[in-house]
Amino acid sequence: MVHSFTNESEDGVLSADSPPCNNGDNFVLKKGPWTSAEDAILVDYVKKHGEGNWNAIQKQSGLSRCGKSCRLRWANHLRPNLKKGAFTSEEERLIIELHARMGNKWARMAAHLPGRTDNEIKNYWNTRIKRLQRAGLPLYPPELCPQSESENHLSSPGICGGGNKGCHDIMQNSGYEKHDFIFGTLNNLPYTPELTDSTPNGSLANGFCCPQFFHFVPQTKGLWKHAQELDEPMSDYVGGAAYEATPFDRAQKESCENKIFQCFGMCYPYDHGHIKKLLPFGVNDDSHFMPNGIFSASKPFVGAVKLELPSLQYPETGFGFWDPAPDSLDSFVQSPPSEPLPSHCPSPRSSGLLQALLYEAKALSKSDNEIFDKSTSPNISPGYTTGGSTLETCSTEFKGYLEPTSPSNNQTRPIFSGCIPTEAIRSSFDAMIPVPHVKSEVVEESWIMDGERKLNYSRPDAILGSCWFEQSSSPRKKQRSVVTDAVAALLGDDMGWGLSSCNWNNMPAVCQMTDLP
DNA sequence: AATCATGACAACCGCGCCCCG
DNA sequence: TCGGGGCGCGGTTGTCATGAT
Structure with missing residues (x-):
């Protein structure tokens, strides 16, 4: 300068x-x-x-x-009293909370972060946005359930994330700062694994009110302003049964429900009873329904996940909050799942990602072939664990809750079972997710629609798989960036969200092969 | 080992809004 | 009502670190 x-x-x-x-x-x-x-x-x-x-x-x-x-x-x-240096994990968590609540009100956010300046927070957030969106990951953990107030619909199939340029633009635009949220499980909200609630605010909200389904669009300012002016402490957030406390809350819920159905290409108002018939992917086998509302034009989308899968509970914490901190690997490994995950992942966090990776590293050093065989085995024995106690526990729990909730387990697709990332990652994933009664299934990583090849971002292997490298016309560095960003985001500060909370099958669904970051 | 590309971060700039006298 | 001061925020730029070539 x-x-x-x-x-x-x-x-x-x-x-x-x-x-x-x-x-x-x-x-x-x-x-x-x-x-x-x-x-x-x-x-x-x-x-x-x-x-x-x-x-x-x-x-x-x-x-x-x-x-x-x-x-x-x-x-x-x-x-x-200015704090210099990197944000602590707690600060990062708070920033995410505050941003979910306030939007780009950096100064107000800074007021909640002693020693931090608005500029610092803004820079941090912008960096985070870039990183997450490059990796195709949503901005918020599922606890923070932003819902657009506006009636903007699925203007683009990519919804949010997945490197969708339009979404990115929107995110960068100040318009997204005024979004409405449903805070499902913040802090004191007791975690409820039951997913019998068929209302969007119940299982749907928990399951699909993920940011990748959101459209960050200009809001009805009055509604937002009302909420914004409240600027209540986080403890005021509501969720679950106690949610509809105020007209604003009701409006938000309606907005959320509406948006959810927009995400699924449904009309609103809707038939609550109809939801369960339609939403579990794979239930409506003929439609090949994709999370983004797009229907596969080729083979049935077999990467279906039953929604009704319960998630692991971690009552010992009573906190249940997502920890996005990159430097908090320990907390990642030990912390509870961030949300009442309805259908998707048995949290890798819960299974101990670090442990799994360490184990995997050891295992790989012993025998790559052996690991490969396990990871690619069409049938993984129910008792297969990685040898780690955490993983064993996870396996037991997973098996325990999987079976009763899924009468037909062959419909229940393990989250990572079809993933074909790089070998190390794949085997790590397999190690992390002990899956009982896994059946081999054909998985599409891409499909053809309207004469164009679509990359199925709902599958991590679509990103990580070799076909991507082979077919993309992007420069190698960009390709590498996509992969490394995704992995970095998954294993880094976004690990909690990216792995434990992110439903792979709900990931930003469609991205054209030629239109990648 | 040198070079280059890229990303992250820090800091600054420009504009507009709000408040108050 | 108007103008100045204070402030907030989006955007931009510069620097440094890192990794690939």
Whole structure:
């Protein structure tokens, strides 16, 4: 950056193009990086006079900086109790919560994060958005169930995530900041594994109110503003049975329900009783229903997952919150599932991803072939575990709850059973997800629709599989980026959401092979 | 080992809104 | 009502780190 002593605009922004900004004495102000001497002057001034009246600083202290520059410098760098360095996992979690509630109100969010500035939070969030969207992952954990108020419909098949450009644009647009949310399982909400609730706000909301189904669109401002003005503590969030407490809540629920059905190409209002007939993928075998409302034009979509699968419970925590922190691997491994996962994954978190990976590394060093055989075996024995206690527990639990809730387990597709990622990842996934009674199934990674080859993003192997490398025309680096981003996002700070909460079969569904990030 | 591409992060810039005198 | 000051936020730019070639 170049130090310059050019003209400064009215707010202290110096620019060669901007009109002179001076103190009336033709005193040209400085822009660019602050020197330590300038910092000292500013700190000294604030100590003596306190914050505020920033424009007076330049006059009284002789600092060649305009008021705005001083204010920003103070607020972002010199203010005492400023926290520097990476965000802690708790801070990250809070940011996500706050963003789900407030949108891009960085300053307000910063008020909840002592020592952090709005700019810091904004930068963090923007970086996170980019990372997640590159990886095709949703922004929010399923606890935070953003629902668009507007009636915008499925304008694009990709919904959110999956590198959908339009979605990305929308996300970047300020319009998405005003979204409405249903907070299903925040904090004190008791976790309810029962999925008998066929209302969208029940199992549907839990299962499909995932951000990848959301459209971040401009909201009905009044409704949002009402909620926004409340700006209540997080404890005010409601979910589950106690949800419909206020007209606003009801409106949100309706919006959520509406959106859910938009996601599934259904009309709203809807027949609650009809939902269960239609929604479990694979139930309506003829339609080849895809999570994004698109129907496969080729073979039936066999990657169906029964919705009614219960998820693991972790009552010991009583918290049940998603931990997105990249540096909190331990918490990842040990923390509970982030949501009442209805149909999808037996949480890799619950099964101990790190443990599985470590195990896998060991196993691979012993015998790649053996692992490969296991991972590709069409029938994995019910008792197959990775040898880790956590995994064994997971296996037991999984088996325990799978069977009674799925009368026909052959319809119950294990989340990762059809995945064909790289060998290490695949075997890791298989190791993580001990699957009883797994049947071999043909899985489509892509299909043809309207003469174009679609990549089935609902399957991770579609991203990670070799066919992708073979067929994409993108530069290799971009290809690599897609894969590494996805993996990084899955294994990194988004691991909790990406693996434990993300229903692979609900992943952003369609992305054209030639239109990838 | 050098170079290049890319991403993450920090910081700044520009604009607009709000409040208050 | 108007103008100035303060503030918030979106966007941009620069720097550095990392990984691939």
